[in-house]
Amino acid sequence: MRLLPTLLLATALLAGCATDAQGGDTDPDQVDAVEVPELGACRVLTPDDVARASNATRTVPCSERHTAQTYAVGELPTDLRDAAYDDEALGSFAYETCSTKFQELLGADESLVMRTVVSWAWFRPSEEAWDDGARWYRCDVVGGGEQSEEYVALPETTEGLLMGRPKDRWMVCASGPSVDAGEKVPCSQPHDWRAVTTIKVGDQDDEYPGDRVVEVTTRDFCSDSVGAWLGYPVEYDFGFTWFHEAEWQAGNRRSVCWARTPD
Template structure:
């Protein structure tokens, strides 16, 4: 007997999948502030005021989910040896110049710069390739200066990694996160699992280190990445494109190739517009 489970991801996965929103970033990834005594560009020899310092790299913070999804964060950093829920993995500078004037920090162009750069940089930090973070609970969040900080000359962005706990909060982070999804132990700890079948409304998505009965095991590519590119193929087409590969994954992982269950979820039109151009195959675990 063949049991087939098809799942539509109908709600936004923003807490789990904050997808890219378009744009490019001109970043000074080295993260160095200008020297306090730098000479003025007009050759007068007058000292320019120092550029505002960037946030510390590899810093840690104790944030709740609401704070992690906010545009700005002024909470103090803490040693990564202390309890924390967010860890910085990239700091750089924003390109705010446009046609001879400085763009506002809350302008769409500035906001979308960092919203593209941080998710794109996450796979390099956590390891496991592009599919690594897609099959994990690890997500990128990002921050820019507050308006008073921007008025004082700050023009940086900060990318943090967080792990939603499936209960409206964030998991505590500990141990080495850099490259963790390139290891079996890291995937078993931070992998994307669920407490029930993907179509079970009462099921929670959890890290695979927690008790679970289903696991996301592979990705189905549905189109180009980012908000630009092809249009949403429609619910039926997105569903059909993942059935065969997910069924095969379920068969390959089953102890009995004639009796097995599998799940498939695909992006909604809203998620597609936000840049999620892939689906996930799920299988039950013993």
């Protein structure tokens, strides 16, 4: 089975779609801003806001309800300053930069962040600001993922959110007959499947091995891994999430293993 997990939300933004608007409840001072955005700022973002290349939604105090918080900002590297606004290289840079800082923020490794309901999104300047020379990036942690219809509220700070034993409200499960067809929900809600392990299917410098190799490698590993996680029962059901070349080129090298379990 194949689907995009919550954490790869941002890879859908590589092409920079919907650049003609900057989200809901926009702040005029942020629209077409050339300056680097404020680090630590909180906002009430929606999936529609996150689907846009640039965002100028008003900030709110982090002590109030919010669904997103900016955890990394900066100037794009010199070799990208002459890139086109929708250059795929921008997305690759954002994936590497935002995903690394995302792990540091949450206090988790790559495997754990692929199994959480929170994800990250990145934004660039508006096209007008880009034409005026703006070359910044902004990484936001958001309370949901690619399949979320709405986002959950985040705590006042997400720093260290997954350290130790993470609470089920922040881990991803699925409710439905299969992982592919199921609705992704926090594990604190009723569910049928839980994301329990991941597998690294290649090194960063490897060429994409092809769909069939990734799928079979993932399936075989997950069969053994989920069995071990469940304590080697005689019979058990498992699922797996794997990815195609577009996600590979963006930087992802992991697949996710799911166990059928109501707890």
